[in-house]
Amino acid sequence: MNFDQLFSNFGDLSIQGLAQGAIYALFALGYTMVYGVLRLINFAHSEVFMVGTFGAIVVWNWLGLDQNSPVPALGPALLYLLVGLLAACLTSGVTAVVLERVAYRPLRKRNAPVLTFLITAIGASVVISEAVGIWSNRKPKAAPRLFTQHELFTVAGTTITNLQVFLVLLAVVLMIALDLFINRTRLGRGVRAIAQDPNTAALMGVNKDRVIALVFLLGGIMAGAAALMYNIKITGTHFFAGFDLGIKAFAAAVLGGIGNLRGALIGGLLLGMLEGWGSGLLGTQWTGVVAFVVLILILLFRPTGLLGESLGRSRA
Amino acid sequence: MTTIFERLRSGTDVVGDRWRSLPAPARWVSLIVVAVFFYALPNLAIPGLVTTETDWATTLFTVSYYVLLALGLNVVVGKAGMLDLGYVGFFALGAYTTALLSSPDSSLGTKWSWLATVPVAVAVVMVSGVLLGWPTLRLRGDYLAIVTLGFAEIIRVFATAKPELRGQRGFGEIPHPPGEKADGSPLFGVIDARPYYWLGLSLIILVIVAVRNLDRSRVGRAWVAVREDEEAAEAMGVPTFRFKLWAFAIGAAIGSLSGVMFAGQQGFINSRNFDLFFSILVLAGVVLGGSGNIVGVIVGGALIAYLPERLRGISIAGKDAFEYRFLFFGLILILVMIFRPQGLIPNRRRVQELKDREKEVTVGE
Numbered sequence: 001m002n003f004d005q006l007f008s009n010f011g012d013l014s015i016q017g018l019a020q021g022a023i024y025a026l027f028a029l030g031y032t033m034v035y036g037v038l039r040l041i042n043f044a045h046s047e048v049f050m051v052g053t054f055g056a057i058v059v060w061n062w063l064g065l066d067q068n069s070p071v072p073a074l075g076p077a078l079l080y081l082l083v084g085l086l087a088a089c090l091t092s093g094v095t096a097v098v099l100e101r102v103a104y105r106p107l108r109k110r111n112a113p114v115l116t117f118l119i120t121a122i123g124a125s126v127v128i129s130e131a132v133g134i135w136s137n138r139k140p141k142a143a144p145r146l147f148t149q150h151e152l153f154t155v156a157g158t159t160i161t162n163l164q165v166f167l168v169l170l171a172v173v174l175m176i177a178l179d180l181f182i183n184r185t186r187l188g189r190g191v192r193a194i195a196q197d198p199n200t201a202a203l204m205g206v207n208k209d210r211v212i213a214l215v216f217l218l219g220g221i222m223a224g225a226a227a228l229m230y231n232i233k234i235t236g237t238h239f240f241a242g243f244d245l246g247i248k249a250f251a252a253a254v255l256g257g258i259g260n261l262r263g264a265l266i267g268g269l270l271l272g273m274l275e276g277w278g279s280g281l282l283g284t285q286w287t288g289v290v291a292f293v294v295l296i297l298i299l300l301f302r303p304t305g306l307l308g309e310s311l312g313r314s315r316a
Numbered sequence: 317m318t319t320i321f322e323r324l325r326s327g328t329d330v331v332g333d334r335w336r337s338l339p340a341p342a343r344w345v346s347l348i349v350v351a352v353f354f355y356a357l358p359n360l361a362i363p364g365l366v367t368t369e370t371d372w373a374t375t376l377f378t379v380s381y382y383v384l385l386a387l388g389l390n391v392v393v394g395k396a397g398m399l400d401l402g403y404v405g406f407f408a409l410g411a412y413t414t415a416l417l418s419s420p421d422s423s424l425g426t427k428w429s430w431l432a433t434v435p436v437a438v439a440v441v442m443v444s445g446v447l448l449g450w451p452t453l454r455l456r457g458d459y460l461a462i463v464t465l466g467f468a469e470i471i472r473v474f475a476t477a478k479p480e481l482r483g484q485r486g487f488g489e490i491p492h493p494p495g496e497k498a499d500g501s502p503l504f505g506v507i508d509a510r511p512y513y514w515l516g517l518s519l520i521i522l523v524i525v526a527v528r529n530l531d532r533s534r535v536g537r538a539w540v541a542v543r544e545d546e547e548a549a550e551a552m553g554v555p556t557f558r559f560k561l562w563a564f565a566i567g568a569a570i571g572s573l574s575g576v577m578f579a580g581q582q583g584f585i586n587s588r589n590f591d592l593f594f595s596i597l598v599l600a601g602v603v604l605g606g607s608g609n610i611v612g613v614i615v616g617g618a619l620i621a622y623l624p625e626r627l628r629g630i631s632i633a634g635k636d637a638f639e640y641r642f643l644f645f646g647l648i649l650i651l652v653m654i655f656r657p658q659g660l661i662p663n664r665r666r667v668q669e670l671k672d673r674e675k676e677v678t679v680g681e
Contacts, residue, residue, distance in 0.1 A: 041458045041461070041462065103650055106654045107653065110673075110674045112657065112670075112673070113669075113673060114458055115397065115399055116653050116657050118458060118461055119603055119653055120649065120650050120653040122401070122596055122599070122646075122649060123600070123646045123647070123648070123649025123650040123653065126596060126642055126643070126645065126646030127643055127646035130643035130646060131643060134643065243592070247462070247465065247466070247469070250462060254459075285476070286473070286477060289469075289470055289473050291466075292466035292467075292470055295463065296451070296452070299463060300451050303455070303459075
């Protein structure tokens with residue numbers, strides 16, 4: 001226990017944690033939304049994210065950017081970022097929808113037990129990660145550098161870099177967009193209806209299959225955005241990247257209250273900070289354990305999470 | 317199309333019915349014949365069956381500890397219906413306890429013999445199974461899966477990060493099981509893997525007998541009740557939590573036996589022996605074979621250990637078929653769940669449970 005390390009670097013650890021937590025937050029949305037609608041942990045969501053990280057890098061490589069190319073000017077860099085974002089969202093979104101169609105829908109049709117869903121999800125997760133692993137020869141893939149990290153401003157001795165600001169801002173903006181979509185649009189109303197009571201909603205004319213596909217698509221798109229953020233933060237990816245982060249993102253979703261959109265944001269950012277503090281206190285080799293300990297504690301003492309489980313409204 | 321799928325799904329189970337209609341002495345005789353065949357297996361070089369790239373006896377030993385793991389996981393997943401994704405954690409814990417107590421690399425410095433570590437390892441793992449189960453078994457099924465996954469991961473991180481557990485350097489010179497041949501040389505050596513396989517096979521038979529007896533007792537009936545409907549079981553006066561804990565602890569103990577055996581054969585373990593894929597592979601075996609059915613999980617566990625070894629040396633698209641093993645087992649998990657969720661050799665009761673659920677009406681599907 002190194003309390004000195006924790007307190008002397010408290011600000012830095014928190015800010016680094018927030019930047020990491022922004023990725024968890026977007027990633028966690030996929031878990032939370034699918035859970036809200038289907039009451040099922042989509043285990044393969046981690047691979048949906050991983051596919052997105054590869055999608056962005058492959059498209060950048062097509063455009064002639066690789067890890068050796070010089071850092072572009074701000075204008076082109078933003079353009080490249082946007083292209084990367086679209087590529088990652090597209091690959092992740094399509095993967096998620098295909099996954100639902102191929103693996104989950106046949107099970108839903110015959111009202112399979114939860115265990116069956118979970119095992120299928122694990123199978124799908126292994127298939128996707130292994131397919132990418134074989135394709136990439138199990139080697140890491142480096143991402144091009146799109147901007148240089150530099151100090152933006154200093155608050156109370158804590159330096160904040162442009163990358164950190166970008167990550168947190170992107171996460172918050174996308175969160176707000178998704179929240180508006182779910183709460184203000186017609187399609188969003190369908191999602192909330194199915195989350196509240198699938199059978200009644202179906203009787204009222206909501207197309208259940210379409211809503212579920214939509215939920216997977218939205219979760220996939222958010223995971224794609226998280227994948228882009230991961231690419232520029234870590235500057236590279238690996239076919240195994242999804243697993244580790246997936247568990248943490250799931251822990252974030254449970255921390256905020258699984259099934260709760262805003263909870264995912266809060267849970268993600270908070271988990272990131274907790275991890276930052278944990279690494280200061282215990283050393284970086286223990287960072288991985290923090291998420292699990294948080295997860296177990298939350299499940300034991302407040303299983304509904306910080307904000308409660310709800311996608312539509314609070315449920316019994 | 318549908319008719320094939322329907323037939324695949326319903327599974328007529330002809331062999332099982334024939335078997336159950338045999339008179340008891342005939343069943344005993346055939347069981348003994350089967351056991352003798354398996355004891356003789358390492359000495360039979362059956363063409364096509366024998367692995368070409370790896371030593372046949374070593375492959376059989378690998379199969380035996382996978383089967384043991386599958387039998388243990390079957391108690392948790394197949395009997396009591398709890399999804400444990402961290403099962404390999406118990407295997408690791410068993411192997412590490414043996415290593416810590418017996419290896420000269422251990423800072424404990426006890427240097428026990430292999431046999432002396434067995435009861436301690438099993439006890440340690442059972443206790444840790446209860447300690448893990450106590451808080452987590454109250455959770456819903458899907459949360460339990462994640463928490464157990466976390467448990468296995470924490471064990472792996474501990475093994476990597478704790479200096480006393482030596483990370484990748486691992487523990488060497490773990491003693492082999494005791495025993496001498498007629499000429500005084502040790503029975504369990506380094507080169508000949510056959511004695512280890514026979515040890516594994518004997519343990520498997522013991523575990524089968526134990527699990528079967530439990531299955532036909534009050535405990536087994538309680539497990540079925542918990543699996544089918546936990547609330548109803550609780551309402552009928554079954555102490556569900558206690559029986560779930562029992563299933564967890566018994567499963568853990570069987571897993572630890574496998575780990576202890578593994579450590580005794582390898583003589584060396586490190587933190588890289590126990591990753592998540594291992595857990596998933598064993599789960600794939602249980603599910604593929606038919607969770608809940610002892611013959612089924614034995615076949616499943618044997619297949620997941622045997623097939624990759626058999627496929628070694630065969631090349632697919634420029635890569636060794638061994639490379640594709642996880643992809644292949646992932647696909648099997650999905651296909652089995654979609655087309656034959658009860659597994660290759662299903663548990664009759666389980667088939668009925670799945671059929672019942674299908675009849676429950678849901679709107680809009």
